[in-house]
Every structure is written in C-alpha cells, then in structure tokens.
Amino acid sequence: MFEKTGIPSKEMVMEKFPTIDRINQGPVVVVECYKEIPCNPCQTACKFDAIYIGEDINSIPKVKNENCSGCAICLSKCPGLAIMVIDGSKSDETVQIRIPYELLPLPKEGDVVKGLSREGEHITNVKILKVLNPKSFDRTPVITFEVDRNYMYDIRNIKMEVQS
C-alpha cells in the first residue's frame, strides 16, 4: 500500500513511535520518514543530537529518544512535514501532539477541530492548545492539540472546521 499511496501501514507507523513509557515521560519526537531520500534538515536543526542521519545523506533518520527535549524545531524544518512530537506526561486520558501545519486559516487556542488519520479520515475531534508561528519557523507553524489516548497512534493531522 505504501508504494502506491504513500500512506504507511500501522506496523510501519508503530516502528517509528517510542515506547509508551518514553511517551509518558514527556515530549518526544516521532520521525515518519520511510524512504531513503537525499535530505537532512532534521539532523542539522536538532541541537541535541536526537536525530542522526550520518555521512550518507540518503539514510533514513534514526532517533535517540533520550536526547529529545520535544522543542519542535525540527518539525518546522522538515520539508516533508514528516515529524511530530507526542507528550503523554500531562494526563492519563489524553496526549498532547505537535504537528507542522501550513494551511490557512490557522486554528486558534481553544478551538475544537477535526482530527484526521493518515488516510485523511475524520476519526475524532481535538482541542487546540497552542499555535506557534515565530519568524524562525519560516512559515511552517507548529500546532499543539490534545487528543484522547485511544487515537494517539492514528491521528496525524487536523482540519480547520471548528466543531460546536
């Protein structure tokens, strides 16, 4: 399926996620880069050496979860919008997820919007907690939203239709 659609299988996704213990410790990056391509801004953006590509720029990035602070700088630098941050330390019922989001209009803090799967299907609604859009992010804002833990491995995007 991936070769035809570009949509990873659940198994491929799960291989990119850190353990639930690490997620519950605090924010940590998930790098969904599945193909060997000549690209490395994620590695150069990370000041904590949490992403490693190495000398062969075609290599798939490896993540050192223990080094990641969840700062989200790499999210705004990845041209493929392939990186997100997940944080399970705030609640037993929900997780916080940060994604790059380049569409307009941007959501606002407190909005409840559609949460989409990797296939683009509406799977639940999510609450927007924060919108970061500093100049240094170069027009790739980073959105933080809260979602039920049941959807933490499935949700990957939002759709700006504010839910009542």
Ligand code: SF4
């Ligand atoms: S979130 Fe921050 S610390 Fe973690 S990999 Fe990205 S740039 Fe590095």
Ligand code: SF4
């Ligand atoms: S910047 Fe993004 S697309 Fe490029 S190697 Fe890193 S994760 Fe993959």
